[in-house]
Amino acid sequence: MLEHIAQNTQGRDFVVGDLHGEYDQLMALLEEVQFDRTCDRLFAVGDLIDRGPDSMKCLALMREPWFFSVQGNHEAMAMKAMNGEMWHQWQENGGRWVLKENPPEVAALLKEAVAKMAIAYEIETGRGRVGIVHADPPLRWQVLETQSEDVKRQSLWSRKRYSKKLETPVEGIDAVIVGHTIVANPVMLGNVRYIDTGAFTSNKLTLEPLTHVLDLLAG
Template structure:
């Protein structure tokens, strides 16, 4: 359900918004901050795939030793379709890239990626704690530990907090980074940071240093 990470004593930690197949935008963003894979870490708020041009390559990011993502709703849509479920929902939401690849190869890569895409992560940063989920955290961060099906769905799909512009801080955590809902620029509601700036449409992929989110 949740993976925890000790403080990075050798490099920096970054958090990236929804990548959505925009591999080149990610490469450019990492180049701008001189990201070093041997010592820096990249945390992602989910939705590595769909809509952008390089979803198959972006899915492989989950297998890199310096990359730590969470599961987004687009990974969930892909898993459902490739598992024999609803193809229509995935294709309508950007999954048509699968037609350009061997379906079994996509299924194998997705299965390997999902093992490394939990619903939540928690990172120690500058003596504080940063939580990461795709869509919406619970009111109390400790609830992630024992999330039932309803809460698990909210972590991946929820939009109630941002829809109501709720600034109530999530308790039990210093800050939380999420994506899922496109915003013109990063938005903070309480201690929740919304980082999805619609890279596949706007060409703007948000990459922030984790330290900046907890300060």
Template sequence: MLQRFATNTAGTDYVVGDIHGCYDLLVRELKRAGFDYQRDRLFCVGDLIDRGPSSLECLQLPFEPWFHSVRGNHELLAHDAFELGRWGMWLLNGGVWVRDEDPQEVRERLREALPHMPYAFEIEVEGARVGIVHAEPPTDWSMIVPGDDALEHHLVWSRRRIERRDTSRVTGIDGVVVGHTILREPLWLGNVYYIDTGAFTTGRLTLIRLVDVIRMIGE
């Protein structure tokens, strides 16, 4: 449910928005940032797959030692298609790429990737704690506990905060980074930072150092 990471004393931690199959775009942004694959870590807000041109390649990312992603609603749509036969919703929401791949290979890679993709991350950065979920955190970070189906759905699907432009702070955490909702520019609502800038439609994939997220919270 929640995976915690200690401070990266060897390199720099980054967070990236919804990749959505845009593997080449991710590689370009990492090169532009000077990402060190041996020392740095990249955290993703989920939705590795669907809509972009390289979903299967992106589904390999959770096995890289430098890459960490929470699960997004698109990973769960794919899971429900393969495991529960709910194909309609996934295909309507960008899953049609599976028709050009070996479905069994996609199914097996997804099965192996999901255990590496919890619902939430908590990362120590310069003495502060940054949380990451896909869509929306609870009002209190301590509410993230295993076995709560309603909370799991909220973490990967909810848009209540951004629809209401709710600027209340999430308690129990310094800041939270999320994706899920496409915006022209990253947006702060309270201490929640929305960074999905629509890579598959705009060609803009937001990549930012977590230390900069912490510094923006303090401004």
């Protein structure tokens, strides 16, 4: 559930908010920062699919050695839908794109991509450890080492921290970056940074250096 990732000593690390099929927006941002696919890495906060125009292209990014994504609730929902559960819920929440694709191809790519997605990443930066989950992190980061279904559900679906504006820092990690909850601009609550700026409606996808959250906490 929690995957530890070593420091990138050869290039830069970036993090991007919920893609939701906005492949072209991502490519434009990578060009702006002169992303080097031979040594830089990109971490995503999940929800690669649904709502935007290019869900298949975004899913296929999981085949790239420089791209990493935690699982989002939309990937979890799609997996259940393709297995005969939550179909109506998926269709009502952006999954209608699948009707224009080849279902076996979608199912195969989705299964391949999700198999590579952790529920959470812990990334060593050389300046501190940055965690990534899709939705709410637990109050104690190490809880993610368990295989608890409750913790997994919280990590994929919960908005409790944001709805209650909880400033309590997550213990056991220097900073955490999340998506899931749409904000007009990235915002900090304690040591948790929210970077889903609703690219599929705002045309504003957020891409930041992974260590930017540590800069903000350092003041």
